[in-house]
Amino acid sequence: MNRVKCIIIGSGPAGYTAAIYASRANLQPVLIEGPQLGGQLTTTTEVENFPGYPDGVEPFTMMEDMRRQAERFGTQFVSGIVTKVDFSVSPKKVIVEDTEEYESDAVIVATGASAKYLGLESERTYRGRGVSACATCDGFFYRKKTVAVVGGGDTACEEASYLAGLCEKVYLIVRKPYLRASEIMQQRVLNNPKIEVLFEHNTLQLTGEGKVQGADLIYRKGEPDEEMRHIAIDGFFLAIGHHPNTDLFKDYLNRDAEGYILVDGDSPRTNVPGVFAAGDCADPHYRQAIVAAGSGAKAAIEADKYIKSL
Ligand code: NDP
Secondary structure (H helix, E strand, O other): OOEEEEEEEOOOOOHHHHHHHHHOOOOOOEEOOOOOOOOOOOOOOOOOOOOOOOEEOHHHHHHHHHHHHHHOOOOEEEEEOEEEEEEEOOHHHHHHHOOOOEEEEEEEEEOOOEOOOOOOOOHOOOOOEEEEEEEEHHHHHHHHEEEEEEOOOOHHHHHHHHHOOOOOOOEEEOOOOOOOOOHHHHHHHOOOOOOEOOEEEEEEEEEOOOOOOOEEEEEEOOOOEEEEEEEEEOOOEEOOOOEEEHHHHHHOOOOOOOOOOOOOOOEEEHHHHHHHOHHHHHOOOOOOOHHHHHHHHHHHHHHHHHHHHH
């Protein structure tokens, strides 16, 4: 049993920033790093919109910088996944990899979000054999090939543009007759000769022998001019949004219908005193590293106040 003042769950911008603030407040925090060191940001190629890096920065470099900054003030890092929590008791219990048990006065949940899939059977069949939810992680395998990206938001446009730099051709499969992405991202996609946008298309299934070789699509489903179409592709990239990683906390923390942790107004306080939520696990709107970092700072300040009040 390890008895600590403050545990932070998650190693993205929210978790590391919370750790910097908590360690500078002398809370001697323990940060559980989770399954994806550095968080979702490490699945992008370059960060251009985080203040302080005028020339942009590689996400791994930025996350490593944040980690070192937290370490400098005494954060202790534990690699592993939290498998169970008990927030009904005080101090709160956090169990790592089913074996290592921590008791902590305050807990900061900064577990982020994960990519969504369409839910097709063939998507599961070809996972890792042509199906991916991260163009920057896997795009390299599709150099000079043909791929499809699903989605019409900023992520989909960003991924399609990135893949167009590597691939022969990129289809962007959009279920509505328009893109939801920001104007600048839309223009980037629509003006890229390598990208063909398939508006009003839905994916029915993926096909191929042992790996993705094609996709069956339906155009204008349910309309009089509905039509089945097939495209030959080597890779299929999902970019249809994210699901917050909060299932572990469902018995204790109030969440919205999508699973995002509900917090008290613009504070990081959850319904359990002493448990705070920061970053994308509680943010269905902004999903930006800088916003996550800011909420991590708020969570640590609130955790410090809470601990002092005990
Ligand atoms: P969004 O929720 O914005 O977009 C999801 C897209 O996927 C929508 O076009 C949606 O279609 C489509 N979609 C959802 N479910 C399905 C489905 N089952 N079948 C087909 N299509 C589906 O998610 P993003 O990840 O793109 O963006 C999330 C947030 O992060 C946004 O606020 C975005 O602005 C931000 N972001 C900012 C970036 C930047 O500034 N550089 C980069 C990436 C993201 P429909 O429109 O029909 O609902």
